[in-house]
Amino acid sequence: MLKFNSFAKSYGSHLILKIDNLTIERGVYWIKGANGSGKSTLLKSIAGFFSFKGSIFLDELNLKKDGVAYRKLVNFADAEPVYPDFLTGYEMIKLFAAAKAAERHQEEKYISEMNMQAYINNPLGTYSSGMLKKLSLVLAFLGKPKLILLDEPLNTIDVESLEVLYKWIEEKHLADNTSFFLSSHQQVDVKRILFKVALLQDNSLKIEM
Numbered sequence: 278m279l280k281f282n283s284f285a286k287s288y289g290s291h292l293i294l295k296i297d298n299l300t301i302e303r304g305v306y307w308i309k310g311a312n313g314s315g316k317s318t319l320l321k322s323i324a325g326f327f328s329f330k331g332s333i334f335l336d337e338l339n340l341k342k343d344g345v346a347y348r349k350l351v352n353f354a355d356a357e358p359v360y361p362d363f364l365t366g367y368e369m370i371k372l373f374a375a376a377k378a379a380e381r382h383q384e385e386k387y388i389s390e391m392n393m394q395a396y397i398n399n400p401l402g403t404y405s406s407g408m409l410k411k412l413s414l415v416l417a418f419l420g421k422p423k424l425i426l427l428d429e430p431l432n433t434i435d436v437e438s439l440e441v442l443y444k445w446i447e448e449k450h451l452a453d454n455t456s457f458f459l460s461s462h463q464q465v466d467v468k469r470i471l472f473k474v475a476l477l478q479d480n481s482l483k484i485e486m
């Protein structure tokens with residue numbers, strides 16, 4: 278599903294990640310690693326936000342050569358999402374839905390299950406951090422992504438929303454075979470969704486069997 282060839286990411290002269298050759302099969306992965314191990318850097322590189330050395334492929338699509346097609350199939354939710362204050366949650370959803378060629382009304386289930394109806398038409402400047410986080414999760418599920426990257430999704434949201442998120446991951450993986458990379462400091466309910474663990478350590482990524 279995802280393939281790294283001679284991948285390396287540095288900030289200036291500081292090497293953060295080096296993945297020579299690695300193929301990751303479809304699945305739901307918990308990206309586990311200590312503070313500063315490079316979890317966000319890895320997810321943002323895969324999302325296509327950062328320059329890097331080497332290549333990343335999603336199936337046959339090369340991120341560097343087929344960027345538009347690749348990005349349509351890879352969705353990302355930031356650890357601390359920031360959006361324009363003046364747009365409403367619903368306007369933000371409509372922008373993302375258009376960019377990801379989402380089916381009409383796809384967002385309705387997500388808005389209602391996350392219980393966001395009461396404030397979805399309010400400006401984002403009025404949202405709490407938990408409300409912004411929930412919006413970022415809704416955006417990450419729009420369209421028909423092959424891979425969804427969730428950076429620290431368990432932070433900030435309440436227990437009910439966490440249950441909803443686990444349900445969405447399970448449903449989406451079973452229905453569309455969508456893969457997930459979810460980074461988290463907190464223990465993930467690994468048995469529930471049969472998470473596989475990908476350990477980020479010593480600048481490299483290792484899939485644990």
Ligand SMILES: Nc1ncnc2c1ncn2[C@@H]1O[C@H](COP(=O)(O)OP(=O)(O)OP(=O)(O)O)[C@@H](O)[C@H]1O
Nearest residue numbers: 288291293310311312313314315316317318319462
């Ligand atoms: N924009 C940047 N410029 C320079 N160094 C950076 C930048 N972003 C991250 N780093 C460094 O890269 C390393 C990896 O950071 P990253 O945020 O990817 O780790 P993380 O595993 O997500 O950390 P955490 O669990 O604390 O969120 C850290 O040493 C960090 O200081």
